[in-house]
Amino acid sequence: ERKSINRGVTVTDVILVVKTGNAQLKSKISKISREFSYDETAYNLPISFALTGVAVHDKSTAATVFTKTGDNPLVASECLLAEATAATGKESAPFTGFISDTVIRKLGYSLVDGSILGLSLIVGTPESAGSAAAICRELQEKYMLTFLAGGVIPTLSSAGVKLGLDYRLIPLGSKPLHGVHFVDIVARVAMMFGGVSPGDTGRLLAYAAERAKAIVIVFPGLTDEEIAFVDGMRVLGFPILSLGGYEGGEWTTATPDTIVRTGMDLKGIRVNVTAIPIPMGCSPAFEGKSIRKEEMQVEFGGGRSPAFELLRMKNPGEIEDGMVTVIGPEIDSMKEGGAYPLGIIIEVTGKSMKKDYEPVLERRIHNFVNYGEGSWHVAQRDLIWVRISKEAFAKGVKIEHLGKLLASKFRMDFPQLLDAVAVTLITEKEKVLVGKREAETIYADRDARIKGMRDHEVDTYYSCTLCQTFAPNHVCIITPERPALCGAISWLDGKIAFEMSPAGANQPVEKGSLINAQNGEFEGVNRFVKKASHGEIERCSLYSVMEYPMTCCGCFEVIALMLPEVNGIMVVNREYKGMTPSGMTFSTLAGTIGGGAQTPGFAGISKNYILSDRFLQGEGGIERLVWMPSQLKDELKPRLGPLLTAKGHPDLFDKIADETIAETIEDLTDFLNRVCHPALAMKPLM
Ligand code: SF4
Numbered sequence: 001e002r003k004s005i006n007r008g009v010t011v012t013d014v015i016l017v018v019k020t021g022n023a024q025l026k027s028k029i030s031k032i033s034r035e036f037s038y039d040e041t042a043y044n045l046p047i048s049f050a051l052t053g054v055a056v057h058d059k060s061t062a063a064t065v066f067t068k069t070g071d072n073p074l075v076a077s078e079c080l081l082a083e084a085t086a087a088t089g090k091e092s093a094p095f096t097g098f099i100s101d102t103v104i105r106k107l108g109y110s111l112v113d114g115s116i117l118g119l120s121l122i123v124g125t126p127e128s129a130g131s132a133a134a135i136c137r138e139l140q141e142k143y144m145l146t147f148l149a150g151g152v153i154p155t156l157s158s159a160g161v162k163l164g165l166d167y168r169l170i171p172l173g174s175k176p177l178h179g180v181h182f183v184d185i186v187a188r189v190a191m192m193f194g195g196v197s198p199g200d201t202g203r204l205l206a207y208a209a210e211r212a213k214a215i216v217i218v219f220p221g222l223t224d225e226e227i228a229f230v231d232g233m234r235v236l237g238f239p240i241l242s243l244g245g246y247e248g249g250e251w252t253t254a255t256p257d258t259i260v261r262t263g264m265d266l267k268g269i270r271v272n273v274t275a276i277p278i279p280m281g282c283s284p285a286f287e288g289k290s291i292r293k294e295e296m297q298v299e300f301g302g303g304r305s306p307a308f309e310l311l312r313m314k315n316p317g318e319i320e321d322g323m324v325t326v327i328g329p330e331i332d333s334m335k336e337g338g339a340y341p342l343g344i345i346i347e348v349t350g351k352s353m354k355k356d357y358e359p360v361l362e363r364r365i366h367n368f369v370n371y372g373e374g375s376w377h378v379a380q381r382d383l384i385w386v387r388i389s390k391e392a393f394a395k396g397v398k399i400e401h402l403g404k405l406l407a408s409k410f411r412m413d414f415p416q417l418l419d420a421v422a423v424t425l426i427t428e429k430e431k432v433l434v435g436k437r438e439a440e441t442i443y444a445d446r447d448a449r450i451k452g453m454r455d456h457e458v459d460t461y462y463s464c465t466l467c468q469t470f471a472p473n474h475v476c477i478i479t480p481e482r483p484a485l486c487g488a489i490s491w492l493d494g495k496i497a498f499e500m501s502p503a504g505a506n507q508p509v510e511k512g513s514l515i516n517a518q519n520g521e522f523e524g525v526n527r528f529v530k531k532a533s534h535g536e537i538e539r540c541s542l543y544s545v546m547e548y549p550m551t552c553c554g555c556f557e558v559i560a561l562m563l564p565e566v567n568g569i570m571v572v573n574r575e576y577k578g579m580t581p582s583g584m585t586f587s588t589l590a591g592t593i594g595g596g597a598q599t600p601g602f603a604g605i606s607k608n609y610i611l612s613d614r615f616l617q618g619e620g621g622i623e624r625l626v627w628m629p630s631q632l633k634d635e636l637k638p639r640l641g642p643l644l645t646a647k648g649h650p651d652l653f654d655k656i657a658d659e660t661i662a663e664t665i666e667d668l669t670d671f672l673n674r675v676c677h678p679a680l681a682m683k684p685l686m
């Protein structure tokens with residue numbers, strides 16, 4: 001039996017089809033007439049750049065790269081797509097087109113913390129909307145991040161499937177060829193996080209095959225060129241799964257029911273999801289969604305009504321596992337669109353549970369409530385704001401189900417730590433107010449305990465090597481006063497993660513003897529870093545940007561870098577798209593560091609570290625700080641202002657320039673001179 005995948009192409013012709021397709025691509029390259037490039041990336045045309053190191057921007061560079069890669073269909077597709085985009089402009093919403101470096105860096109942490117297990121690309125046009133929607137839902141529920149290209153997008157939209165990064169279903173573009181952007185993301189992940197240098201084809205291919213957990217799902221309706229493009233992805237080690245009856249041997253045929261599982265098995269992506277028996281879906285895939293006012297059935301907190309959340313440890317036997325209690329009215333007796341009081345109290349027991357862990361676990365309430373397809377949560381403690389959607393309400397979701405979701409997720413995610421979890425949800429106003437007052441005293445106690453913990457008061461720091469999935473030699477050292485560069489892990493988080501999972505990615509690091517107090521260099525830290533970086537990094541100073549700074553993986557929130565011309569240090573956050581006085585944008589800068597390398601003069605840091613007493617200690621202190629984007633300045637002002645005043649520099653905040661004052665080093669120099677910035681008079685940086 002000879003089934004055809006697309007428009008009459010038969011099995012035995014398939015290799016030929018790829019060849020034909022590629023020949024067509026080749027002839028199109030020779031007809032390229034205009035210049036093209038992508039904005040918002042430091043990697044040119046990323047696939048071509050990663051494979052060959054050549055920055056493609058016109059016909060001749062495209063032809064060079066195509067020849068250099070042995071007529072690679074991915075390269076051809078990338079060049080032609082970039083040219084077409086230059087000719088017609090970016091497609092309008094919902095299509096995303098090329099994804100910026102910033103978005104990829106933001107995804108960095110989810111790619112390593114287990115909330116995204118892998119990537120998938122879906123191309124082609126499904127015969128039925130129902131089966132396409134089911135496949136996408138399965139991918140969402142199995143923690144995959146999915147990209148869509150071609151006819152599948154309108155098909156899904158017509159079936160009412162919500163698309164977007166927030167739903168982990170990203171509509172790249174209207175044609176299957178837009179799937180190129182999926183590959184250019186993998187190429188950039190390899191260069192940003194994996195330390196693959198542009199042009200190192202062998203390492204790129206090995207990296208993609210070993211580290212990129214990616215699968216490709218193909219619906220029918222592809223042209224010869226598109227088949228060539230999809231087939232080209234096999235060199236990256238991505239399994240190609242077809243629903244269209246392709247039987248050429250290299251692609252795997254599957255049915256809608258089995259295709260996701262088959263793909264994940266082939267790529268070795270293991271997932272362990274137990275469904276929670278509530279009337280709405282529950283997955284990290286829904287974490288980023290929002291519930292707008294019009295979509296909301298009821299809400300709690302957010303300044304509209306009193307609300308709080310609290311997680312407390314109990315003695316073994318004091319609570320019944322899985323018990324969910326609602327005190328007060330249920331959702332069906334609440335007015336549509338109304339704001340009601342809410343108290344969320346989680347009680348847990350566990351042999352190795354400690355009181356110190358309460359705040360760390362409590363922060364997970366935010367994630368878990370957002371996992372619910374129809375529930376939404378922002379902020380924490382007594383500032384929470386929770387919504388339940390109309391859609392969820394119509395499906396029968398009640399407040400009780402939020403409790404079930406929380407109880408189940410805590411048990412699932414912390415099996416070693418927790419023996420029992422009970423949840424109480426209070427909706428009765430008086431009782432919420434009483435509970436809230438109690439909770440507030442507990443928050444204050446906790447803050448007092450954690451606050452003021454200093455690096456010199458502890459003998460042990462914690463490492464994190466989660467990002468070694470992508471940056472094989474990268475090591476973060478996390479101290480009480482230096483949170484991790486990704487902003488996601490504090491010293492306490494590291495400590496708890498180690499206690500909960502002693503063989504995991506967070507290990508204790510004995511400081512050992514002091515080598516350099518100002519730079520924060522310790523013998524024990526060096527020893528650990530050398531081993532964990534597989535011998536690559538000999539020395540690591542915790543507080544210096546200039547000498548032996550910590551390695552960068554790629555998911556830093558902020559880059560700190562020296563500006564020798566003004567004897568100062570500037571910081572730039574990844575949300576900032578404009579130019580900086582270093583002459584480079586964040587994305588260009590980020591492209592020059594990372595991949596697990598140590599780059600003197602540059603450090604990847606978290607936003608909160610800027611507020612630490614240890615920030616820039618090696619360079620003489622925060623008086624070195626000369627520039628940051630205004631948006632970051634506004635964000636930090638409520639905390640940074642008072643901090644500088646407390647340090648005896650009440651006027652320093654206004655002496656730190658931003659892009660409204662200076663975008664060039666010349667303007668910055670003028671400004672710093674005018675305001676007599678203290679950095680100018682400090683010891684020369686180099
Ligand atoms: Fe990656 Fe470091 Fe954050 Fe761990 S702490 S996730 S290694 S950036």
Ligand code: NI
Nearest residue numbers: 467553554555
């Ligand atoms: Ni990282």
